[in-house]
Amino acid sequence: MESKAAAMEEAAASDPSYPPLFRRPNPGSNREADQRPAHGNPVFDVPVIDLEDLDPVRLDEVCRGVGLFRIANHGVPSALMDRLLDQSRGLLSLPFESKRTLFSDPMSYIWGTPALGAKVANLNWVEGFHVPLGQLKSKGHDLDSQGSASSFRCLADEYGRHMARIARTLFNVVAANLKLDAKKAASYLSEFDGTFVRVYRYPCCPEADKYFGMNAHTDSSVLSILCQDELGGLQIFHDNQWFDVAPIPGMLTVNLGDMIQVFGNDEYRSVKHRVLTNRSKERISVCYFAFPMEDGLIISSRYKTFTYREWKAQVLEDIKATGDKVGLARFRIGDPS
Numbered sequence: 231m232e233s234k235a236a237a238m239e240e241a242a243a244s245d246p247s248y249p250p251l252f253r254r255p256n257p258g259s260n261r262e263a264d265q266r267p268a269h270g271n272p273v274f275d276v277p278v279i280d281l282e283d284l285d286p287v288r289l290d291e292v293c294r295g296v297g298l299f300r301i302a303n304h305g306v307p308s309a310l311m312d313r314l315l316d317q318s319r320g321l322l323s324l325p326f327e328s329k330r331t332l333f334s335d336p337m338s339y340i341w342g343t344p345a346l347g348a349k350v351a352n353l354n355w356v357e358g359f360h361v362p363l364g365q366l367k368s369k370g371h372d373l374d375s376q377g378s379a380s381s382f383r384c385l386a387d388e389y390g391r392h393m394a395r396i397a398r399t400l401f402n403v404v405a406a407n408l409k410l411d412a413k414k415a416a417s418y419l420s421e422f423d424g425t426f427v428r429v430y431r432y433p434c435c436p437e438a439d440k441y442f443g444m445n446a447h448t449d450s451s452v453l454s455i456l457c458q459d460e461l462g463g464l465q466i467f468h469d470n471q472w473f474d475v476a477p478i479p480g481m482l483t484v485n486l487g488d489m490i491q492v493f494g495n496d497e498y499r500s501v502k503h504r505v506l507t508n509r510s511k512e513r514i515s516v517c518y519f520a521f522p523m524e525d526g527l528i529i530s531s532r533y534k535t536f537t538y539r540e541w542k543a544q545v546l547e548d549i550k551a552t553g554d555k556v557g558l559a560r561f562r563i564g565d566p567s
């Protein structure tokens with residue numbers, strides 16, 4: 231066993247599909263020194279919401295609590311989820327240079343922490359594709375010279391439609407539970423246009439105790455829907471400690487984002503999460519993010535009024551200036567930042 235893992239580590243060190251910075255033991259770290267060892271955290275007992283028999287009271291309870299849940303009976307064919315994960319795995323194992331050219335307009339290839347460039351100190355040990363759902367259709371799904379990217383677009387489009395349906399279903403119940411003003415709430419969810427899917431591969435990491443696949447953060451979304459392979463690595467921060475979120479085949483995991491916290495006046499909260507790396511195994515996940523309309527006003531008793539476009543610009547500015555997202559604190563009424 232040990233030697234198999236060691237062989238995997240060695241193979242990863244020279245894998246031409248990895249971004250060059252991920253091919254060798256790295257001198258830096260993206261962890262705070264006082265952070266706990268990666269493994270051995272308790273497993274979170276994640277609540278399950280049945281989408282076919284959606285109980286508003288139960289959903290409200292879960293949103294007021296941990297802000298993360300699994301959805302059962304979501305109607306996404308398991309064959310589609312499997313195909314998406316398999317195709318993603320295949321495409322991400324292509325040589326690094328070809329991924330950059332293959333995945334172009336409207337998609338893009340990303341690795342590390344794009345807003346920061348290749349700064350080692352804040353590097354997330356991850357790569358993937360950014361897939362803007364609203365722009366896929368205009369490209370068509372014909373098999374052109376870039377056949378694999380085109381058939382992936384087709385798959386992503388089909389998957390995106392399911393995600394949009396789920397996001398809308400959940401949002402409508404959330405809006406009723408929070409008694410949102412219908413007129414204001416009309417722009418709080420743009421489940422298809424302006425939203426995107428991210429397909430991630432977390433490469434093997436020779437120093438898994440030093441690097442996160444993704445550093446602790448909350449999502450800027452209204453809500454995010456995750457499809458992950460069987461490896462695990464996602465953790466959430468709840469009651470002052472980190473818990474593992476174990477993958478369960480066929481289920482999707484939803485987490486609440488910052489926007490729901492804003493228009494929900496802090497009644498619901500975005501959940502802090504992060505992703506661990508693994509020394510000898512790669513992890514694939516596909517994350518859908520539902521956002522508000524870019525220019526609609528987001529109105530809250532707890533936060534200054536802003537548009538999502540303004541939020542995005544502020545987040546980017548803060549990341550560039552400080553290496554981190556400031557997020558909600560930046561907009562909270564009475565907050566000095």
Ligand SMILES: O=C(O)CCC(=O)C(=O)O
Binds near residue numbers: 428430458503517
């Ligand atoms: O890959 C995952 O499990 C989570 C990804 C994530 O948190 C994000 O993209 O914001």
Ligand SMILES: [Fe+2]
Binds near residue numbers: 448
């Ligand atoms: Fe996230």
